[in-house]
Amino acid sequence: MSVSTKTGTFPILKKAGFLNLLRIWISIAAFTSLSFAGPEEIEKILQQPENKIDVGEACLVLSKDAYPDIDIKQCLFVFDNMTKGVEEIIAYSKDKMSLPDKRIGAMNTFLFRPGPWNAIGRGKNMVFKYDDEHVDKLLPQSFFLPYMLFEHKGTCATMPTLWYILADRLKWPVNAVRGPMHVWVRYRGIKEGNIETTSNCGYIPDSQYCKDFRIGKKAVQNGIYLAPLTRKNFISTLLVNNAYYSTNVLRDTGRAIRYLKIAVKYDAKNMEALSGLGILIKDNSLIRKALSLGLTDHKYSDEFYEKRKKQLDNEKEQP
Numbered sequence: 001m002s003v004s005t006k007t008g009t010f011p012i013l014k015k016a017g018f019l020n021l022l023r024i025w026i027s028i029a030a031f032t033s034l035s036f037a038g039p040e041e042i043e044k045i046l047q048q049p050e051n052k053i054d055v056g057e058a059c060l061v062l063s064k065d066a067y068p069d070i071d072i073k074q075c076l077f078v079f080d081n082m083t084k085g086v087e088e089i090i091a092y093s094k095d096k097m098s099l100p101d102k103r104i105g106a107m108n109t110f111l112f113r114p115g116p117w118n119a120i121g122r123g124k125n126m127v128f129k130y131d132d133e134h135v136d137k138l139l140p141q142s143f144f145l146p147y148m149l150f151e152h153k154g155t156c157a158t159m160p161t162l163w164y165i166l167a168d169r170l171k172w173p174v175n176a177v178r179g180p181m182h183v184w185v186r187y188r189g190i191k192e193g194n195i196e197t198t199s200n201c202g203y204i205p206d207s208q209y210c211k212d213f214r215i216g217k218k219a220v221q222n223g224i225y226l227a228p229l230t231r232k233n234f235i236s237t238l239l240v241n242n243a244y245y246s247t248n249v250l251r252d253t254g255r256a257i258r259y260l261k262i263a264v265k266y267d268a269k270n271m272e273a274l275s276g277l278g279i280l281i282k283d284n285s286l287i288r289k290a291l292s293l294g295l296t297d298h299k300y301s302d303e304f305y306e307k308r309k310k311q312l313d314n315e316k317e318q319p
Contacts, residue, residue: 039258042239046232046266053231056165062238063144065245070146078149083169085117086110100190103172107163108201128154128162130198140249143241156182157241159197164234175228178237179213181272181298186228219294224271236267243276253280271295 045058056079060072089106097105110117114125131142131153138155141147148158160176160183167174173188184204187193192203206226209215219225229237239259246256257280263273271290278286 039255039262042235042242042259043262046235046262050231053235055168055231055234058231058235059145059161059165059238062235062242063146065242065250066141066144067146075146075149079165079169082110083166086166086170089117098190100187100193103167103170104187104195104201107167111163111166112201126152128152128159130159131155140245143245154198156198157238160185160195161238163195163197163201168231175230176234176237177226178229178233179209179215179225180296181240182213183234183237184209188228213296213298215296216294219296222293223269224294225296227269229267233267233270236263236270236273239263240270240272240276243273243280247280256280269293 042058042061045053045061054076056076057072060070060075063070086103086106089109090102093102093106095102095105109115111128114127118126120126128148129152131138131151133153134142139147142151142153142155143157145158145161148154148162154162164174164176164185167185167187175186175188177184177186177194185195185197187195192205194204194206194209195201196204204212206220209226210220213225215225239262243256243259243263246252246259257277260273260277260280263270264277267273271293272295275287275290275295278284278290
């Protein structure tokens with residue numbers, strides 16, 4: 001018996017207990033004392049050299065706006081155990097495929113396919129799915145990683161983030177990639193390297209992303225979208241979510257402005273941050289600059305909605 005993946009199959013492991021370490025997830029809720037994140041805290045992380053930045057830690061610090069009592073050390077321990085689980089799947093695999101394909105298949109299996117590798121006891125598995133229940137109006141807290149860990153439901157912000165965090169900890173040649181208010185993962189050096197975690201981790205070419213998100217040539221040429229992001233660029237991209245949360249949930253516009261200023265400081269091509277900053281400080285020149293460089297509204301194409309409907313219909317038909 002085998003489990004289907006994007007790039008092949010992996011045998012279901014008989015050694016069902018080898019990943020019981022994942023039960024540690026249950027204890028993540030043993031929170032520490034209340035401690036909100038702040039723009040200054042995340043800037044300290046961004047001031048570090050690129051190769052010294054722990055993306056997982058940075059994302060957890062960002063999540064403290066919505067989850068001020070999250071235990072960061074415990075979550076980092078969970079991330080490390082998850083990477084061990086992915087490595088175990090790779091080691092047990094007998095499939096004859098390239099190393100990149102084997103890695104991608106193992107990650108997808110670990111995160112999105114139920115099996116002994118993600119068992120948490122009592123016949124349950126830690127399997128992540130897109131939060132279709134709130135697809136029309138995403139919950140503000142769902143933009144942050146703890147929501148995905150606790151609810152097992154992800155968004156276009158958190159699903160690629162978790163994939164990227166684990167791959168980065170494994171030192172794989174991966175980058176996050178940005179579209180209009182959307183993120184995916186790219187495995188460098190292979191032809192079909194774009195990994196769309198919100199759609200069964202299937203490969204999507206750059207040309208299709210341009211169609212789905214109505215991305216113009218100017219935005220691509222200027223490196224606004226589709227370009228591989230550094231760790232600092234990626235964190236800067238996520239800061240837009242913190243600015244949104246600060247404004248709409250915390251009702252703290254000053255905090256949002258500080259987040260956006262940091263985002264632009266560490267990523268001059270983050271046009272969502274630049275335009276958002278222009279709106280909050282009422283500086284139309286920033287908005288015009290963002291538009292001139294290729295800022296694109298977050299609007300899917302009709303083709304995208306048709307494909308998404310078919311995908312959801314197929315999932316409903318499956319037992």
